[in-house]
Amino acid sequence: MKQAIDILKSYWGYEEFRPLQEDIINAAVAGKDVLALLPTGGGKSICFQVPALMMDGLCLVVSPLIALIKDQVSQLKKREIRAEALHAGMSKREIDIALDNCVHADVKFLYLSPERLKSELFIERIKIVLQRRGVCLIAVDEAHCISQWGYDFRPAYLEIAEVREILPDTPIMALTATATPEVREDIQEKLVFRNHQIFTKSFARANLSYSVRFEEHKERKMLQILQRIRGSAVVYVGTRRHTKELAYVLQRNHISADFYHAGLEHEERSRKQEDWIHNRTRVIVSTNAFGMGIDKPDVRVVIHMDIPANLESYYQEAGRAGRDEEKAFGVLICNQKDILDLREKTKNSLPGEKLIREVYQMLGNYFQLAIGSHPADSFDFDFQAFTKRFDRHPLEVFNSLKVLGNQGVIYLSESFFAPSKVVFAINQKALYEFQIANVAYDPIIKGLLRLYGGELYNYPISINEGNLAALLGTSLNVCKGVLTQLAERGVIEYFPRKDKPQLLFLEPREAAEKLGLDMPSINARRKLTLEKMEAVISYLHNEDRCRTQQLLEYFGEVSYDKCEVCDVCVDQKKHSGDAVLNQHYEKQVKAILHQEVNLTLDGLLEILDPENRELFTQKVSEMLDHGVLYFDDFGKIRTSR
Numbered sequence: 001m002k003q004a005i006d007i008l009k010s011y012w013g014y015e016e017f018r019p020l021q022e023d024i025i026n027a028a029v030a031g032k033d034v035l036a037l038l039p040t041g042g043g044k045s046i047c048f049q050v051p052a053l054m055m056d057g058l059c060l061v062v063s064p065l066i067a068l069i070k071d072q073v074s075q076l077k078k079r080e081i082r083a084e085a086l087h088a089g090m091s092k093r094e095i096d097i098a099l100d101n102c103v104h105a106d107v108k109f110l111y112l113s114p115e116r117l118k119s120e121l122f123i124e125r126i127k128i129v130l131q132r133r134g135v136c137l138i139a140v141d142e143a144h145c146i147s148q149w150g151y152d153f154r155p156a157y158l159e160i161a162e163v164r165e166i167l168p169d170t171p172i173m174a175l176t177a178t179a180t181p182e183v184r185e186d187i188q189e190k191l192v193f194r195n196h197q198i199f200t201k202s203f204a205r206a207n208l209s210y211s212v213r214f215e216e217h218k219e220r221k222m223l224q225i226l227q228r229i230r231g232s233a234v235v236y237v238g239t240r241r242h243t244k245e246l247a248y249v250l251q252r253n254h255i256s257a258d259f260y261h262a263g264l265e266h267e268e269r270s271r272k273q274e275d276w277i278h279n280r281t282r283v284i285v286s287t288n289a290f291g292m293g294i295d296k297p298d299v300r301v302v303i304h305m306d307i308p309a310n311l312e313s314y315y316q317e318a319g320r321a322g323r324d325e326e327k328a329f330g331v332l333i334c335n336q337k338d339i340l341d342l343r344e345k346t347k348n349s350l351p352g353e354k355l356i357r358e359v360y361q362m363l364g365n366y367f368q369l370a371i372g373s374h375p376a377d378s379f380d381f382d383f384q385a386f387t388k389r390f391d392r393h394p395l396e397v398f399n400s401l402k403v404l405g406n407q408g409v410i411y412l413s414e415s416f417f418a419p420s421k422v423v424f425a426i427n428q429k430a431l432y433e434f435q436i437a438n439v440a441y442d443p444i445i446k447g448l449l450r451l452y453g454g455e456l457y458n459y460p461i462s463i464n465e466g467n468l469a470a471l472l473g474t475s476l477n478v479c480k481g482v483l484t485q486l487a488e489r490g491v492i493e494y495f496p497r498k499d500k501p502q503l504l505f506l507e508p509r510e511a512a513e514k515l516g517l518d519m520p521s522i523n524a525r526r527k528l529t530l531e532k533m534e535a536v537i538s539y540l541h542n543e544d545r546c547r548t549q550q551l552l553e554y555f556g557e558v559s560y561d562k563c564e565v566c567d568v569c570v571d572q573k574k575h576s577g578d579a580v581l582n583q584h585y586e587k588q589v590k591a592i593l594h595q596e597v598n599l600t601l602d603g604l605l606e607i608l609d610p611e612n613r614e615l616f617t618q619k620v621s622e623m624l625d626h627g628v629l630y631f632d633d634f635g636k637i638r639t640s641r
Contacts, residue, residue: 017038017043017201020036020038020199020201021038021043021046021047023199024036024047024173024199025046025047025050025051025054027197027199028047028048028051028137028171028173029051029054029055031171031195032171032195032196032197033171033172033173033174033191033193033194033195033196033197034047034171034172034173034174034196034197034198034199035143035174035184035187035188035193035196035197035198035199036173036174036175036176036198036199036200037176037177037179037184037198037199037200037201038175038176038177038199038201039177039178039201039202039203039205039315039319044141044175044177045072045141047173047175048061048137048139048173048175049076049109051137051173052108052109052136052137052139053081053108055136055137056133056134056136057129057133057134057135057136057137058102058107058108058109058110058129058133058134058135058136059108059109059110059135059136059137059138059139060110060112060126060135060137060138060139060163061109061110061111061112061139061141062112062113062114062117062138062139062140062141062157062160063111063112063113063141063142064113064114064141064142064145064152064154064157065142065414066087066088066089066113066413066414066502067414068141069085069087069111069112069113070085070087070418072109072111073085073109073111076108076109081108081109082105082106082107082108082109083107083108083109083110083111084098084099084101084102084107084109084110084111085098085110085111085112086098086099086110086111086112086113086116086122087111087112087113087116087413087502088113088115088116088378088411088413088502088503088504089378089413089418089498089502090378090418090495091377091495092121092376092377093493093495094421094460094495095116095119095121095122096121097423097459097460098110099121099122099125100125101459102125102129103125103128103129103132113156113411113413114145114154114156114157114159114160115156115411115504115506117156117159117160117162117163118156118159118162119376123166126163126166126167127166130166130167135167135170136170137170137171137172137173138160138163138164138167138170138171138172138173139172139173139175140157140160140172140173140174140175140191141175141176142175142176143157143174143175143176143179143187143191144176144178144179144183144187144312145157146158146160146174146186146187146190146191147179147182147183147186147187147190148186148521148524148525148528149180149182149183149186149528150179150183150186150312151178151309151310151312151313151532152312153406153525154405154406155405155406155407155408156408156411156506157190158190160172160190160191161190161191161192164191164192172191172193174187174191177315177316177319178312178315178316178555179555180554180555180556181555181556184198184556202552202557202559203315203551203552203555203557204548204552204557204559204563205319205322205548206563206565207322207325207326207327207328208318208319208321208322208328208329208330208565209327209328209329209330209563209565209566209567209570210318210330210331210332210547210548210551210563210566210567211329211330211331211332211547211566211567212331212332212334212539212540212543212547212567213331213332213333213334213567214334214335214336215333215334215335216335218305218333218334218335219246219249221333222235222246222303222305222333223249223250223253223255225301225303225329225331226250226255226283226301226303227255229300229301229329230300231282231298231299231300231301232276232279232282232283232296232298232299232300233282233283233284233299233300233301233302233303234283234284234286234290234299234301234302234303234317234320234321235250235257235283235284235285235286235302235303235305236286236287236288236290236302236303236304236305236306236308236317237285237286237287237305237306238287238306239287239306240261240262240263240287242285242305242306243259243260243261243285243286243287244259244285246259246285246305247259247283247285250283250285255282255283256280256281256282256283257281257282257283257284257285258272258275258276258281258283258284258285259272259284259285259286260272260273260276260284260285260286260287260289260290261286261287261289261290262287262289262414265499266499272284273290276296277296288308288313288317289414295323296320296323297323297324298323298324298326299320299321299322299323299328300321300322300326300327300328300329301321301328301329301330301331302317302318302320302321302328302329302330302331303331303332303333304317304318304330304331304332304333304334305333306334306338307332307334307338307339307342307536307540308536309342309346309529309532309533309536310532310533310535310536311532311535311536311539311551311554312532314332314536314539315551315555318330318332332540334540339537339540342533342536342537343533346529346530346533348395348399349395349399349402349529350399350526350529351396351399351400351403353517353519353522355396355400356400356403356404356517356522357512357513357515357517358400358512359392359396359397359400359401359404360400360404360409360512360515361512362386362390362392362397363410363503364509364512366386366389366390367379367503369505369509370509371509371510371511372508372509372510373508373509374505374507374508374509375505378411378413378502378503378504379502379503379504380498380500380501380502380503381412381500381501381502381503382500383397383398383501403522403525406521406522406525407517407518407521407522408506408507409505409506409507409515410503410504410505410506411502411503411504411506412501412502412503412504413501413502413503413504414501418495418497418498418499419462419463419464419497420462420463420464420465420494420495420496420497421460421461421462421463421494421495422448422452422456422460422461422463422483422492422493422494422495423456423457423458423459423460423461423492423493424456424457424491424492424493425490425491425492425493426490426491427457428457431445431491434491441482441485441486441491443472444468444472444479444482444483444486445486445491447468447471447472448463448468448492450471451463451467451468451471460493460495465479465480465483480496535554539551539554542568543568543571544568545568546562546563546566546568546569547563547566547567547568547569548562548563548566549562549563581611581612581615582615582619585608585610585615585616585619585620586619586623586628588608588610589604589608589619589620589623589629590639592604592607592608593629593637593638593639594639598636599636599637600635600636600637601617601620601637604620604637605617620637624637627640628640
């Protein structure tokens with residue numbers, strides 16, 4: 001166990017976070033409830049993984065993104081730490097097996113999406129786990145999702161409080177990178193904090209320079225920035241089409257670039273991500289689907305070419321620059337048209353009640369669900385096919401689905417990849433007897449055992465049908481067909497790969513007109529969304545206050561120190577320096593004109609040779625405008641006094 005802890009600690013976040021992480025770990029081990037605000041790069045996972053390994057029992061980890069869950073479980077398994085996952089992309093049988101392992105096997109971490117918390121199967125198994133081995137800690141990642149005042153509210157997070165009723169003595173750790181004071185209070189209330197401690201780290205990033213650039217020719221400015229600032233970069237845009245267009249613009253200008261969005265196939269996304277992480281690609285142009293869970297320390301600049309919907313998103317995305325604590329830049333390039341577009345887009349993202357009910361009816365028709373039915377498994381959801389079938393605008397559908405999600409009616413996951421899995425459904429003796437009686441299936445059974453070993457008898461193992469087909473000398477489709485036949489005959493359990501978003505119905509199907517929509521909460525979310533949009537626009541236009549101070553104030557942190565590196569601070573220093581220089585130039589001009597009476601402007605420039613000729617010329621013009629100087633009849637400059 002000590003070795004596992006040492007391995008985890010080798011993945012600390014920034015050096016500056018370590019003392020705070022140690023304090024959080026000690027509080028958790030002492031059995032206290034904890035709220036930890038660790039801004040980007042703070043190494044949140046260490047804060048619950050290490051104390052969980054120091055305590056007896058299972059650690060429950062609630063996380064909102066399937067991709068993050070899969071990545072965390074994969075990383076733990078690589079370090080030989082047993083972990084399981086429950087999420088919307090799994091069948092009922094897969095969930096059953098994972099929960100069985102938590103009861104009977106030495107599983108240390110169970111990661112789950114919040115929508116799985118209220119299932120009867122989960123509740124019953126957790127009660128058994130509690131009796132047999134105990135639950136040592138509940139870790140809630142992205143804890144801001146529990147608050148209706150947060151930018152990414154997930155109603156299923158409210159189920160965590162009910163789990164606490166089953167586990168009254170189990171401490172809870174809530175972690176987030178971004179939370180306003182109102183959200184922090186809400187987290188503590190909704191999670192029923194008792195004996196607790198709150199840990200916060202400043203949102204300030206001394207090495208990160210924030211800038212806003214108003215430009216009509218945005219692409220030209222983006223190229224100038226990337227030509228001036230060398231090193232790895234991310235360019236964020238709002239649409240999938242724009243990722244491709246801007247990547248081609250960069251390539252045409254001899255900048256190594258690629259595009260990335262959630263609509264790409266898993267293999268292509270993985271390849272593009274790996275090329276960027278290992279610096280084979282310098283710039284990745286992406287929607288906000290890129291970056292979650294990716295810790296690349298040497299990103300020198302993050303450029304936003306479209307305005308984010310809220311400051312929480314902007315802070316997290318820009319904060320992916322400079323995690324090595326070296327100088328880095330977060331630049332937002334926009335113009336007045338972008339602000340008008342943001343207002344229009346935000347307005348259109350708030351569908352009315354009639355549209356929401358229509359989209360709910362479409363879902364029932366699309367998946368052929370009878371009134372009162374409540375499928376336990378999630379569905380593959382092809383968004384484009386869905387909108388095309390009902391001939392509705394994609395944004396209308398997408399925003400209505402978001403409202404249905406916020407109302408706790410459905411859960412729609414992000415796109416994610418789940419490889420095919422196989423587990424034997426019968427024991428070794430029964431399998432041998434099946435092989436003797438069914439010779440035609442013998443080669444594929446032997447092939448499975450040869451490639452994946454005896455672990456196939458214990459739990460689902462990820463397989464690659466292509467490798468199996470190559471070993472057997474057959475086609476991929478034939479191989480998949482034979483695996484399906486074995487599953488139908490009860491010899492194996494076969495879970496084909498998934499690479500689409502998953503849609504899960506959280507409540508039994510109702511008639512659309514009877515669907516219980518909470519319109520007051522929908523209207524409250526509408527108001528909050530508009531307020532967050534206005535906060536972004538205010539940030540863009542405020543050129544009088546330090547950018548870091550503006551962000552800190554938004555997150556409830558008061559700072560009297562300017563960052564000295566953002567565009568506002570740099571501009572103020574420049575103007576401050578210009579004021580001193582202006583006074584110096586005025587004294588010089590007056591002094592020289594008292595000595596020399598036949599000087600033109602060119603003569604002044606030649607004699608004084610100012611370091612900033614443009615500023616000097618402006619100062620002389622100002623003195624002429626104010627009557628301090630004047631031109632005589634011969635075009636010479638004279639002093640008035």
